[in-house]
Each structure stands twice: as structure tokens, then as C-alpha cells.
Amino acid sequence: GEDVEQSLFLSVREGDSSVINCTYTDSSSTYLYWYKQEPGAGLQLLTYIFSNMDMKQDQRLTVLLNKKDKHLSLRIADTQTGDSAIYFCAEEGDSSYKLIFGSGTRLLVRP
């Protein structure tokens, strides 16, 4: 079945890099996504990667995809206090309209 797993919590110091990891089960997913949710807010689409890519970089964000291991990661360079939030990875479900979300990783950035 479809399942997406993430570690629950990550704490880093301001200025360090953060790496948030995700494992998924459906190897037929075309796209994989990273969303950010700040307290009391909706989800913000940060980036996505097409399944035939292994890396995508967008400013401070780097997404790595290992299809063999079904492992996705999000690296945030020079992490800032404003990056403190919950980060969800998501894969496509049995329809391109359906997203299967991980449980979310709470990132805490310490000054």
C-alpha cells in the first residue's frame, strides 16, 4: 500500500544546514513534493521533483531523490529562524489528484 514516512522532529542551529528525510512506497509516483506549514497557516509548496531526476536545486533548497531506495530528502542551506515550521513530503497516490502526505517533520531552528 501507499505510505510515506518522515522523522518527527529536527533541531538545528541558525546558519547550519538542515536535512529532512522521507521514504515512500509507490515507485510509480511521477512527482514528489515538499510542502512547508507554519503555525496556523496553510501549506506552502516549496518544491517538487520529477521522478526521472535525482537532484533539483532551487536557491537554498536542494532535493535529492534515490529511486532505488525510495528515499527523498530536502536540504535547506543556511537555515534561518523563519524556516522553523512543519515540512511535509508527499507522493502521488493512485490518481494524479491525490497526494499521500508523510506525517510531517517539525523543524526547530535555534538562534
Next chain:
Amino acid sequence: DTEVTQTPKHLVMGMTNKKSLKCEQHMGHRAMYWYKQKAKKPPELMFVYSYEKLSINESVPSRFSPECPNSSLLNLHLHALQPEDSALYLCASSPPANEQFFGPGTRLTVL
């Protein structure tokens, strides 16, 4: 206009009330979604409209009734809700499929 808007931001209702949540987007997206999110959990898909037709209903109780009056608007009509329906209700839209853009949500409390 590159955002999804939702009204109201907060809603408190009794179990006998009838209320509606509204969602609007002007990005020309042809798919619109309702999600329910409980605290510390990922969003759960409720409904998907594609080209103004209901294409996915995730076995949601009939006390939730979606409506898509046109390609820019999505409503969620609420009637006879239960306290356990208290949650953050998120609307999203997508081009037709793939990357979904979320609104800020409506925080619903059922007394």
C-alpha cells in the same frame, strides 16, 4: 493573482447550525480540493472537483456538502456537524493535476 483565498478565517458553530466555507482562486486552475487537517496531522483529502465536476469523494459524511459554482469558486456547506469535525479546513487548487496550491485555511470549531 497567484493565491488561493478562503473565508472565513475562523468559524464557531453549534451542532444544529448551517454554515458554508468559501474558497476562491484566479489562477485559471481547473481542479479544486477540500482537505481536513487535525492538529499535528497531515491534511486528509475530502473532495476533488475537476473541471467543475466532482471527481473524488473520499467517503466523507453527508453533513459535508461540496459545491463548485464555477471554475474559480469552491464551497463547502456544513450542517449538523459533530465536535469531532473541529479542524482546519484547507482548500487547494491545481492546474489540472500535479502541484497543488493551498489556501490559508478556515479554523472550524464545533460546539
